[in-house]
Amino acid sequence: MARRRLMHALNDALVEEMERDERVILFGEDVEISMFGDTKGLRERFGPRRVRDTPISEGILTGMAVGAAAAGQRVVVHMFMANFLYTGFDGIANQAAKLRFMTGGQVRLPITFMVLYGGGRALGAQHADTPFPMLVNLGGINVVAPTNAADTKGLLKTAIRGDNPTVFFEPGGRGGEFGEVPDGDHLVPFGRAAIVRGGGDATVVAVGSMMKPALQAADVLERTYGVAVDLIDPRTLVPLDEDAILASVARTGRLVVVDESRDRCSFASHVAAVVGDRGFASLRAPMKRVTVPNVALPYAPPAEKPLIPNPERIVAAVLETLGRAPLATP
Amino acid sequence: MDTYAVNANPSLDPTLEQPTRDELLAMYGRMVLIRRVEERLGDDFTAGKLPQSVHLYVGQEACAVGVCARLEDGDWVASTHRGHGHYLARDGDVRGLFAEVFGRRDGICRGMGGSPHVADFSKGIIGANAVVGGGIGIATGAALAAQMQDRGRVAVCFFGDGAAAQGWLGEALNIAALWRLPLVLVCENNGFAEFMPTATVTAGSIASRAAGYGVPGVAVDGNDLIEVWQAAGPAVARARAGQGPTLLELRTYRTRAHTESESGFLSRPYRTVEEVEDWRTRDPLPRVRDRLSAAGVRDDELDTIDAEARRLAAEASAFAETNPWPDPSVVYGLMFHDQEP
Ligand SMILES: Cc1ncc(C[n+]2csc(CCOP(=O)(O)OP(=O)(O)O)c2C)c(N)n1
Numbered sequence: 001m002a003r004r005r006l007m008h009a010l011n012d013a014l015v016e017e018m019e020r021d022e023r024v025i026l027f028g029e030d031v032e033i034s035m036f037g038d039t040k041g042l043r044e045r046f047g048p049r050r051v052r053d054t055p056i057s058e059g060i061l062t063g064m065a066v067g068a069a070a071a072g073q074r075v076v077v078h079m080f081m082a083n084f085l086y087t088g089f090d091g092i093a094n095q096a097a098k099l100r101f102m103t104g105g106q107v108r109l110p111i112t113f114m115v116l117y118g119g120g121r122a123l124g125a126q127h128a129d130t131p132f133p134m135l136v137n138l139g140g141i142n143v144v145a146p147t148n149a150a151d152t153k154g155l156l157k158t159a160i161r162g163d164n165p166t167v168f169f170e171p172g173g174r175g176g177e178f179g180e181v182p183d184g185d186h187l188v189p190f191g192r193a194a195i196v197r198g199g200g201d202a203t204v205v206a207v208g209s210m211m212k213p214a215l216q217a218a219d220v221l222e223r224t225y226g227v228a229v230d231l232i233d234p235r236t237l238v239p240l241d242e243d244a245i246l247a248s249v250a251r252t253g254r255l256v257v258v259d260e261s262r263d264r265c266s267f268a269s270h271v272a273a274v275v276g277d278r279g280f281a282s283l284r285a286p287m288k289r290v291t292v293p294n295v296a297l298p299y300a301p302p303a304e305k306p307l308i309p310n311p312e313r314i315v316a317a318v319l320e321t322l323g324r325a326p327l328a329t330p
Numbered sequence: 331m332d333t334y335a336v337n338a339n340p341s342l343d344p345t346l347e348q349p350t351r352d353e354l355l356a357m358y359g360r361m362v363l364i365r366r367v368e369e370r371l372g373d374d375f376t377a378g379k380l381p382q383s384v385h386l387y388v389g390q391e392a393c394a395v396g397v398c399a400r401l402e403d404g405d406w407v408a409s410t411h412r413g414h415g416h417y418l419a420r421d422g423d424v425r426g427l428f429a430e431v432f433g434r435r436d437g438i439c440r441g442m443g444g445s446p447h448v449a450d451f452s453k454g455i456i457g458a459n460a461v462v463g464g465g466i467g468i469a470t471g472a473a474l475a476a477q478m479q480d481r482g483r484v485a486v487c488f489f490g491d492g493a494a495a496q497g498w499l500g501e502a503l504n505i506a507a508l509w510r511l512p513l514v515l516v517c518e519n520n521g522f523a524e525f526m527p528t529a530t531v532t533a534g535s536i537a538s539r540a541a542g543y544g545v546p547g548v549a550v551d552g553n554d555l556i557e558v559w560q561a562a563g564p565a566v567a568r569a570r571a572g573q574g575p576t577l578l579e580l581r582t583y584r585t586r587a588h589t590e591s592e593s594g595f596l597s598r599p600y601r602t603v604e605e606v607e608d609w610r611t612r613d614p615l616p617r618v619r620d621r622l623s624a625a626g627v628r629d630d631e632l633d634t635i636d637a638e639a640r641r642l643a644a645e646a647s648a649f650a651e652t653n654p655w656p657d658p659s660v661v662y663g664l665m666f667h668d669q670e671p
Binding site for chain 2: 023025049050052054055057059060061062063064065066067068069070071072073075090091094095097099100101102103104105106107108109139140142163164190239
């Protein structure tokens with residue numbers, strides 16, 4: 001075990017995979033200097049052919065990733081902020097998600113699109129989105145959103161080594177957090193959720209950076225209300241470990257999903273739909289989604305803060321599924 | 331000779347090289363094959379045999395053939411919705427093409443792509459895009475891979491004048507110039523973006539867009555096989571030598587419909603009969619045939635080439651018509667490699 005910050009875990013994964021396979025190339029805006037630290041030192045280590053700063057051309061970077069992957073490279077392209085996925089969406093939605101299908105399976109596309117996402121830092125509406133829904137809906141793209149340093153490393157390595165396109169969401173607000181990362185060639189498979197806590201009173205599914213407020217909420221629930229939740233980290237949204245969620249709901253009868261996407265057609269809505277379809281009989285209360293309201297994220301911190309799911313909202317949602325109300329806060 | 335060297339590369343002197351008689355004959359054979367295949371598909375559409383309308387390449391054969399004659403195995407070609415010509419110019423299988431356009435099991439893309447997506451990776455076709463301009467990024471990426479792999483491969487992107495209006499062209503020119511990517515951008519300016527005459531939606535000259543990036547931009551008569559071949563040679567050689575991209579504008583004309591179904595939905599004509607007739611007099615096929623005759627190829631030899639192309643098209647069409655539909659469950663195995671959707 002080594003204590004690593006999440007950003008360093010990303011960096012470790014990139015270094016290891018680039019060492020391991022020289023077909024891996026990395027490009028994106030300012031990846032050489034690396035504003036976030038995730039790609040730091042790679043240019044010096046792997047040289048200017050494999051690690052390249054690009055012009056501000058998201059529109060073509062995604063398409064280039066597809067072409068380079070189809071022609072035999074393993075491509076990591078850093079798209080910077082998740083909002084810029086919109087700018088480069090054709091290469092993801094029309095090309096990466098469909099080229100294999102349209103050609104009857106003639107091609108493999110080992111591509112990892114890395115992005116930072118999420119609000120709460122006064123970044124303004126065009127730098128703070130969490131666009132899980134549009135990616136999850138594409139069908140041909142794996143969607144990964146780790147919550148801790150160990151999974152971050154293991155999932156990124158799996159993404160780079162895989163033969164399918166993946167959008168890898170780096171939790172923007174948690175770059176600095178430490179975690180224990182297993183030594184050696186640590187890989188985390190896609191489609192396997194992590195049971196972060198087993199409590200049994202209610203099921204809480206928390207996605208990506210929402211794990212932090214969910215953990216805080218779980219503490220409050222336990223301490224103040226004597227409620228112990230099953231806390232589930234899906235780790236990958238596509239593929240989704242539906243069985244792990246359903247197994248928990250079968251025990252608890254209650255589901256709360258915490259997701260930083262806007263509410264309408266959020267990833268949380270999808271999880272609720274799955275449980276509605278496959279786990280309805282075990283439900284003992286209406287399912288709750290804790291998401292961002294259907295508005296853009298504002299700049300002013302007091303206006304932004306309450307929009308992002310926080311421990312208070314999660315606690316209230318869990319209590320509601322149990323027919324209880326939060327205690328009045330002083 | 332009708333050459334507009336906009337940002338002339340000194341090595342692009344079209345008087346320098348001439349194809350040999352055999353090279354010309356081979357290229358002519360490809361052009362005739364494309365023509366007869368497209369005509370046959372047009373008939374098949376009219377006869378109600380195809381699931382959807384098709385965008386045919388008739389009139390533009392010199393473009394695909396003149397450029398692809400300069401390529402080698404292992405080179406990449408990104409194609410378009412009007413892509414049957416590129417596929418055949420890269421030696422794509424005729425039956426696989428027909429079965430694909432018919433939506434059948436043994437189509438080159440297993441019936442999953444259809445006419446606009448006819449592609450054979452084993453022949454270097456790195457996808458055919460129905461997103462206008464969508465191939466530009468893919469070809470640029472393939473050029474990047476080619477540069478990484480250092481085997482002297484090049485990537486060619488075919489796209490239309492309509493696609494030249496996409497921002498991707500500027501982005502590709504910029505990146506490919508900066509990184510000296512082995513990329514040849516080939517704009518087939520066929521006079522229309524759907525039903526909009528090029529001049530109404532395209533400012534200035536397409537070839538001259540390259541100059542701002544320090545990239546050679548060359549416009550030639552796209553209906554003249556030899557001009558296309560002469561322009562493509564140095565562009566491909568330049569890419570192969572690691573000297574970076576070239577933009578070619580091939581000025582041609584689409585003599586058939588934008589899409590074969592158009593007469594069924596257009597409320598008014600978008601061009602005159604005279605204009606089309608005028609361009610038919612510049613049909614690229616007879617021009618090559620005349621040259622071959624002048625070089626001593628007998629008429630009966632040339633007629634045999636034509637008859638053989640018709641036979642291949644008819645045979646492939648009959649094959650496609652009786653080929654089974656794909657098993658509908660195929661779709662679940664294609665979204666990912668080795669993973670459920
Ligand atoms: C992104 C996108 N926009 C619009 C269309 C609809 N469309 C199909 S073909 C076409 C015209 C394309 O013109 P051009 O690039 O000149 O190619 P041509 O059809 O003339 O070969 C258009 C606009 C499309 N397929 N993709």
